[in-house]
Amino acid sequence: MTDAKGEAKPVDAATPTTRQPRGTGRRLRGAIAHKLGLAIVSGEYAPGDTLSGEIAFSEALDVSRSAYREAVQVLTAKGLVESRPKAGTRVLPRSRWNLLDPDVVAWAFAGDPDVQFIRSLFELRAIVEPAAARLAAERRDRADLKAMKDALGAMRRHTLATEAGLAADRDFHDAILRATRNDALVVLSASIGAAVNWTTQFKQRARALPRDPLPDHIRVYDGIAAGDPEAAGAAMRALVELALEDTRHAME
Numbered sequence: 112m113t114d115a116k117g118e119a120k121p122v123d124a125a126t127p128t129t130r131q132p133r134g135t136g137r138r139l140r141g142a143i144a145h146k147l148g149l150a151i152v153s154g155e156y157a158p159g160d161t162l163s164g165e166i167a168f169s170e171a172l173d174v175s176r177s178a179y180r181e182a183v184q185v186l187t188a189k190g191l192v193e194s195r196p197k198a199g200t201r202v203l204p205r206s207r208w209n210l211l212d213p214d215v216v217a218w219a220f221a222g223d224p225d226v227q228f229i230r231s232l233f234e235l236r237a238i239v240e241p242a243a244a245r246l247a248a249e250r251r252d253r254a255d256l257k258a259m260k261d262a263l264g265a266m267r268r269h270t271l272a273t274e275a276g277l278a279a280d281r282d283f284h285d286a287i288l289r290a291t292r293n294d295a296l297v298v299l300s301a302s303i304g305a306a307v308n309w310t311t312q313f314k315q316r317a318r319a320l321p322r323d324p325l326p327d328h329i330r331v332y333d334g335i336a337a338g339d340p341e342a343a344g345a346a347m348r349a350l351v352e353l354a355l356e357d358t359r360h361a362m363e
Contacts, residue, residue, distance in 0.1 A: 143174060143182035145218070151191050151202055152218040162192070162200040189215055211235075211302035220309040226362065229313075232306040233355045237348065239299060240284070244331055244347035245340035247290035255290035259283055259332050266325055272315060277308055283328055287335070287347075310354065314361040321357055324350070 265279030281304040327350040334343030
């Protein structure tokens with residue numbers, strides 16, 4: 112604020128100011144989408160429920176209306192809600208949700224994940240990953256093997272009890288999918304990575320991992336490095352089955 116001479120004028124601390132919402136921006140939009148997405152996936156909002164109006168929600172969350180609208184667009188893209196003029200924003204049936212979206216997977220594991228959902232993730236992995244390992248054994252190159260080996264080294268150094276170790280685990284599975292040279296499989300990389308990451312974290316919520324899964328990963332790598340599709344596929348199948356067994360123990 113300046114006076115008539117253009118010089119800075121002190122602001123009276125007692126002068127009331129109009130409070131503005133916290134605005135928009137990618138981080139804010141993501142935070143709102145996270146809050147609403149978590150509420151939907153956890154069952155706080157059931158399919159068919161209509162969310163409060165834009166004005167009420169933006170005021171309750173202390174955000175701008177545009178930030179709220181952007182967050183709803185994020186949820187719409189993930190199949191969680193649909194918005195219609197005059198009808199408002201309605202939660203869609205679970206069958207419409209993009210359950211393979213990494214954010215949706217994360218929201219599902221933020222609370223107590225549904226047993227059927229966990230089983231579905233492992234069934235997906237059991238179908239996709241052994242086949243991917245077989246293709247990787249046939250098509251991998253030196254760069255692929257290096258990426259896998261580097262990931263194994265990081266898993267060994269950091270262990271799966273750390274963020275760095277979990278990231279290395281995701282990198283290992285990602286490298287296998289990329290080594291297939293199959294674009295459709297590579298598209299699944301983020302979804303498979305999210306499933307691997309969150310199920311591994313879930314297994315460690317109450318206690319440490321019951322066993323070291325690194326040798327299972329090494330057997331997969333050995334089969335791929337040897338160019339042996341059958342050995343690679345069998346090793347990956349065993350890895351997924353053992354991971355499911357560990358998860359069952361964690362749920363008891």
